[in-house]
Amino acid sequence: MKYSMKKPNVVFIIADDHRYEAIRSSGNAVVRTPTLDALSAEGTALEGMHIFGGLTGAVCAPSRACVNTGRPIFESMIGSDVSVWEHSVNIRPDVPLMPQTFRDGGYHTYAVGKWHNDKGSFARSFAGGDKLFFYGMSDHDRVPVQPFDPEGRYPQERERISEAFSTELFTDAAVDFIRNHDRERPFYLYVAYTAPHDPRTAPEPYAGMYDPEAIPLPSNFMERHPFDTGDMEVRDEKLARLPRSEAEIRRHIADYYAMITHMDAQIGRVVSALKDQGIYEETIIVYTADHGIAIGQHGLMGKQNVYDHSIRIPFIMRGPGVPQGLRISAPASNIDMFPTLAELCGLRMPSGAGGISFVPLLEGRERLRPVVCTAYRDVQRMVKDGRWKLIRYYHSPVTDTGTDRIQLFDLEADPWETRDVSDDPANEPHIRRLAGELQRWMEEGGDIMKEVPVLPA
Incomplete structure (x- = not known):
């Protein structure tokens, strides 16, 4: 792959709560996403992209840290105690970030929207920004935002409540930057939306775009999850009544799609x-x-689990050095995004990152990861190789929640993860093989659960 001498600009857009399949070009025939479909057709879609995981119910904070550091959460955060909120939010001050690396490499780095991590990591990453949001969520029409602070402190008294809808507010700021940037210098623009996170209150005419009665329920809809996953009382799980009703879940999905189409x-x-x-x-x-x-899938409402609907995410990339119309199913982790963009833009990747550049995948040269894994708190771990997926559930001594058990899914025969086949003796080799891969991943990434056997006694 050849690169021009002029470094490409980068617009990095990250949404909140957008699962992989909720895009038309990913196979969803109901949701309308013409912009994302066009970007996918013009570029490459990595269909096997997964999050590395999270240490608290607010999965967005550690997940964004993984994206921006290219490191496992156990190595990028200031600590890994699941009972300490700061350990899931604050990035170690000695860990270089993706926008910081672009800034050091001559890029003008500019941020718009949500930064759910610590303000210190933001300050060393960006040279400019606007409409900056340092929380996890808010009403979309009452967003507490700040302008860029050259001193990097961002005290709360600088916040102003904007009544513009969040997605439009952040887009206005991004468009203003693009129109006024210095053409002589490449830029790295980070646009972080809070959509389609709840409250799912898309503005008109999008709010009424989807008829709930016409929304098909997913194949893995359940009235309730059959056992304790370890986080059944988190806020997200209380957004719908138990047992889950078909009508209420259809309404939630309709509102979710409306938010996505508006964001698109x-x-x-x-x-x-x-x-x-x-x-x-x-x-x-x-x-x-x-x-x-x-x-509503698996009887759950939130992202505090390791089923594919919660850990598999969209990754669409188009532009210089990116093949057109390519769809790649190989396993990938969100810690791989940073090294990939660094290579595409001719920047030296900081040492210590655990991510792998998937530029070789773009060139069709090799499959980089035999498996991909995900961690959630001290109660769930996941490993999958493309066809087979093993989930390990733990009972947490910290919260006295969770279940000591495993699940195994044959994703080729059962993509919606509805049939646990771990009890079939014929699948024992798959369980042992995947357990070994998971153990290796946990040890290499410094996982807090690495001393506990992957397979229950």
């Missing part, structure tokens, strides 16, 4: 701004999310 239209405005400025072809655009979400 706003991403279209970013694309149009790049085209208007004549820099679309020299810009790498990335679209991804911090995690997915259940919304």
